[in-house]
């Protein structure tokens with residue numbers, strides 16, 4: 001309607017606003033911002049009929065890797081695939097993520113994600129908002145060196161991670177990734193599952209190294225996210241000032257208490273653990289990954305339960321990073337919400353918060369809520385995920401930045 005005060009209304013849906021259910025509401029959007037949430041019936045230039053539907057903020061996956069790798073071996077993917085082909089595949093993943101209802105994702109390590117973010121921001125490729133780490137920082141013989149058998153120079157040449165040791169090199173590596181366009185810095189603070197010869201419980205980087213990286217991040221107004229399974233490495237990272245602990249599968253009480261005190265969140269990434277545990281062999285996970293998965297998978301449920309007890313903010317992140325064509329896969333990232341209720345014991349409301357308002361607050365982006373003044377990243381779901389969390393997979397309309405990006409499950413334009 002010409003001359004309307006509002007550009008878009010999402011009419012009559014049952015609304016979860018990112019924190020709680022607020023009943024049937026009309027959501028009015030002007031430009032890219034939500035300007036009114038009300039039961040009042042007003043006109044708008046464009047309309048989404050959401051009566052009989054569920055409406056909530058767009059989903060946010062705060063831990064994935066837009067590597068564009070097929071199959072489960074990151075190492076072989078980096079060795080055999082052309083980085084440009086991987087980027088094109090990742091562009092397709094971005095499209096699938098948007099269709100699935102993800103309006104923002106944080107890439108926790110993949111140099112190509114910076115280019116993909118820029119292309120999406122330019123509007124030439126459809127996809128969610130990307131918050132990109134670029135190359136993660138790792139020590140020599142660290143988790144970011146995917147193989148520990150090849151010559152060190154080859155690890156550097158693979159280009160996945162910035163390998164740095166000692167305070168000066170860590171500062172330089174931090175400055176390098178920030179210069180490359182990273183939105184934040186990802187570090188590897190312990191060994192991991194998909195790296196060859198380190199163990200998840202081994203701590204990596206020293207306090208002084210991590211402190212230097214945190215300082216470089218904070219100087220430019222950003223922060224550090226730490227991959228950490230083992231308790232010691234996580235504790236050192238928290239004490240050195242990181243904002244998030246990724247995985248956190250082996251955390252002990254003292255560290256969880258410290259995290260609650262300092263406002264450090266945890267991203268339990270159960271999707272990757274279930275994927276490797278259930279299908280690892282079939283999808284070609286490297287043998288070292290198959291050996292190490294059981295320990296972290298067994299422990300994570302207990303850690304999530306304790307995190308809730310201590311008041312640590314739990315955030316949704318899958319850690320998916322390759323295409324599997326299975327029921328746990330890039331583009332089906334909502335599977336994490338299901339696992340958070342089944343394995344982590346979260347209520348559906350807490351799970352939805354983890355993937356919307358909690359995630360946005362941690363990322364410091366103005367989304368994740370359906371409130372006046374917040375960017376209009378909104379999804380319409382044919383179902384009710386508060387009653388059945390599985391329904392979170394049934395997004396039919398996706399609004400990103402105030403524009404209808406997906407309608408009836410198909411990309412618009």
Ligand SMILES: [Zn+2]
Nearest residue numbers: 063065108319
């Ligand atoms: Zn990861």
